[in-house]
Amino acid sequence: MSVYLWLLLISIGVVSEERNFKFIIDRLTVRHWEPEIVEELNYSLIQLNNRSYISANLLLKRDIDKIVVNTTLDGCTMDNRKIRLFKLQTDVCIFLANIHKNRLLNIFAKSLNKHTAGQLTCPLKGKFNYTLNNWYLDELDFPTYVPAGTFQANTEFFVDTKKTIYVMVRGRVLH
Numbered sequence: 485m486s487v488y489l490w491l492l493l494i495s496i497g498v499v500s501e502e503r504n505f506k507f508i509i510d511r512l513t514v515r516h517w518e519p520e521i522v523e524e525l526n527y528s529l530i531q532l533n534n535r536s537y538i539s540a541n542l543l544l545k546r547d548i549d550k551i552v553v554n555t556t557l558d559g560c561t562m563d564n565r566k567i568r569l570f571k572l573q574t575d576v577c578i579f580l581a582n583i584h585k586n587r588l589l590n591i592f593a594k595s596l597n598k599h600t601a602g603q604l605t606c607p608l609k610g611k612f613n614y615t616l617n618n619w620y621l622d623e624l625d626f627p628t629y630v631p632a633g634t635f636q637a638n639t640e641f642f643v644d645t646k647k648t649i650y651v652m653v654r655g656r657v658l659h
């Protein structure tokens with residue numbers, strides 16, 4: 485399926501109906517390198533009743549108003565076709581200010597905000613414990629049809645051009 489078809493399905497919108505698919509996250513990897521920027525970063529992935537929950541917390545040493553994110557989302561269908569669903573390199577602060585303009589991103593942003601303590605706005609605050617509590621991909625936030633397959637998202641965050649945080653999420657869509 486083409487990216488455009490997928491985006492079209494997304495843009496058709498979200499109706500409160502039963503979904504015949506489930507998201508399972510199999511793997512979450514987080515790395516960070518800059519101790520003078522990141523004071524604390526913890527994360528966990530828990531599987532409970534066929535749902536994958538992610539919790540995390542991030543404590544920055546100082547305020548940050550310039551952070552660049554480089555992210556890709558790749559899908560692989562059951563018949564082994566690979567699709568790049570998404571690729572973006574952007575300034576996080578501009579991104580947060582414009583997130584509502586992209587449907588797919590908006591789904592993630594809304595869903596993240598439901599589970600985040602501390603509003604995600606720039607500048608990111610130093611000495612503030614940003615926490616994500618039992619976040620999961622809610623099927624009801626997605627269109628009624630999402631193809632079965634696997635997906636992997638790779639995200640790198642750069643602060644002052646230094647690679648600071650890396651996040652990899654790998655999962656499946658089950659029908």
Ligand SMILES: *[C@@H]1O[C@H](CO)[C@@H](O)[C@H](O)[C@H]1NC(C)=O
Binds near residue numbers: 533534
């Ligand atoms: C989890 O999924 C399996 C397979 O789809 C199903 O048999 C089982 O009842 C589900 N468990 C719960 C708690 O939903």
Ligand SMILES: *[C@@H]1O[C@H](CO)[C@@H](O)[C@H](O)[C@H]1NC(C)=O
Binds near residue numbers: 555
């Ligand atoms: C962002 O990722 C792409 C690959 O998806 C890579 O070609 C590019 O060099 C990356 N940008 C940075 C700043 O690392």
Ligand SMILES: *[C@@H]1O[C@H](CO)[C@@H](O)[C@H](O)[C@H]1NC(C)=O
Binds near residue numbers: 541543615
């Ligand atoms: C930040 O919050 C997390 C989750 O509530 C907690 O485990 C952690 O200890 C807190 N860190 C600090 C420095 O308070």
Ligand SMILES: CC(=O)N[C@H]1CO[C@H](CO)[C@@H](O)[C@@H]1O
Binds near residue numbers: 525
């Ligand atoms: C609860 C927990 O795992 N805390 C750890 C969070 O990460 C810091 C380092 O970034 C560790 O020192 C804590 O033990």
